[in-house]
Each structure stands twice: as structure tokens, then as C-alpha cells.
Amino acid sequence: MISIGCDHGGYELKEIIRKSLEEKGIEYRDYLLWYMNLINTSHNGG
Secondary structure (H helix, E strand, O other), rough: EEEEEEOHHHHHHHHHHHHHHHHOOOEEEEEEHHHHHHHHHHHHOO
């Protein structure tokens, strides 16, 4: 498994990399999405 993530300055490049990994069937974890889900869950009381 590959871990990917970025700040606001690298978002576009991260998306290119993420799509390439998906096309090749390579497993990855996008820590930006994981972090955003964590924040959204904690704000929703969950």
C-alpha cells in the first residue's frame, strides 16, 4: 500500500497521482481524504 497526501499547493498533482494509481490497480490511502473525513465526523458528533 502507498500513502499519499498533500497540502493545498500539491492538490492537483496528488489527484494526478491518485488517478494513475487507480488505473494501475495499486492500493493507496489518501490521507487528505482520511483527515477530512475525520474532521467531518468529529464536527457531526460521530
